Structure formats: structure tokens, C-alpha cells
Amino acid sequence: MDEVELEEIEIELFLAAVRERYGYDFSAYSPASLHRRIHTLRESRGLQNIGQLVPWVLRGPDSLDEILFRLSVPVTEMFRDPEVFRFLREKVVPELATFPQINIWQAGCATGEETYSLAILLQEEGLAERYRIYGTDINDRAIKVAEEGVYPLQKMKEFSQNYQKSGGRGSLGDYFHGRYGYAKLHAKIRRHVYFSHHNLVADGSFNAFQLIVCRNVLIYFGLDLQLRVIDLFRQSLVRGGILCLGTKESLRDPQAERQFEKMGDAQRIYRYRPAIDA
DSSP: OOHHHHHHHHHHHHHHHHHHHHOOOOTTBOHHHHHHHHHHHHHHTTOSSGGGHHHHHHHSSOOHHHHHHHHSOOOOOTTSSHHHHHHIIIIIHHHHTTSSSEEEEEESOTTSHHHHHHHHHHHHTTOTTTEEEEEEESOHHHHHHHHHTEEEGGGHHHHHHHHHHTTOSSOGGGGEEEETTEEEEOHHHHTTEEEEEOOTTTOOOOSOEEEEEEOSSGGGBOHHHHHHHHHHHHHHEEEEEEEEEOTTOOOOOHHHHHHEEEOOSSSOEEEEOOOTTO
């Protein structure tokens, strides 16, 4: 047995240990991405091989927080991909405005920057009292950062540039106050935003939504898991609701493609239009 084969067995044992002790199943994640993150976890523990992670998971103190922190991917920024937010502002918000109450789910919200970007956008478009945004993630450390709404001041220049490119109607700084090298979001932006733990692999739908945003999450999943998550979103959207995926993601499901209408050639944004008897 060569080193590659041995490592594959070690990875399988590690994933089985996490599943048995904590109930989290990462086996359907994209192998290449998952393997890189498992190696990052191994290195963070100062271990020589992945097999040494197994007793740490099974017999050590609670390791779940560290596992989720290392295996999930909390990478985001405010108004990331500004052209997507411009499309949301110009094409999607007018449709959302036709609903008396707007429920939005950002799945895989990471540390909350994009979630708050949605809140700022809706505030500027006159929907301040009509929306609720639910940001969810598997990574509890990221959720804690999101709930605080505090970000390094050094990131504000890039955030502001994204905001302006997205069609922002003022100055991003108007929504923050800075102190000691950090910028904190004003309470008026945070008051309609709610963060909680949710596992796209195992948890079900928890509301009916007019908009679901899940960007750059599916790319880390294998095909079977991607299809399960798309089905979860389909169950969670109201008729005429809108699904926004990452720029490198797609539905990848013939049934879903028949029920979703693409809203723009350049964006992965879809309107849910199931058949009447579906």
C-alpha cells in the first residue's frame, strides 16, 4: 500500500469519527477541497499524519468547534462581486417590493459581510421595515463575528469600493462608526438581521423565503450534495421567489432547470416558477 492509498484510508477514518461522534457528515464534500482543509487541520494540531486526528476526535475534549472552523470556508467581503449586487438592486429588489413581507435567507453567511450588504441595499431601496434576513452557517465562530457586526477598519477601503461599484447611493461609512481600528455596523442595519447555526447537509427548511442567497458554497460540495441543497432551496422558496448562486455555480439538475427561470445571462440568479401541478 502506497502513501496515497494510506492517506485515503486515514481520511475515511477521520470523516467516520467526526460522523459518529458529532453527527456531521462531510463525505459528500468536493474531495480536493476537503483534503486540503483536512491537511490544514492536521497542521494546526502539529500532527504528522491524518490518522492521528482520529483519536483526537474520538477521545479528546470537545473538538467540534475546531473541526468546523477548519473544514468550513468563512471567506467573504461586503458587496463581493459588485455586479451581482448591482443586479440585485436594479432587477431583483423591484420584484421583492411586490411582496408585503420579505424573508431572505443567506445560506453559508460566514462572518456576515454579505448579509449586511443585503440589509444596506434594502435600506437604500426603501424596504427598511419590510424585510428580515436570516444568515446561517455551520461555523459557530464565524456566526459570532457576524452577530457582532465588527470588522477591521483596514478592510473598509475595499468594502467601500465594492459598495460604489454595486450602485451604492451614498457612503458606506455612513453605516459604520470606527473605533480602535475596527468599524461597527449601526444598530439600524443589524436590527432586521438574524444569525443562527444551520447545516445544509443535514438540516431542513425553516421558513418560506422570497430570496435565497447562497454564493460560493456549492462549489465545495460534491454533485449529490449540490443537488440535495438545491432541492432544499426549492422547498424553501415561495412561488416567484428568487435564488442567487455564486458566479461559478449552477443548478446542475434538469428538474430544477425546468422550474427555475434565469433572470440574467451574466448572473446566476433564478426565479422559481414551478408548474402549477408540481
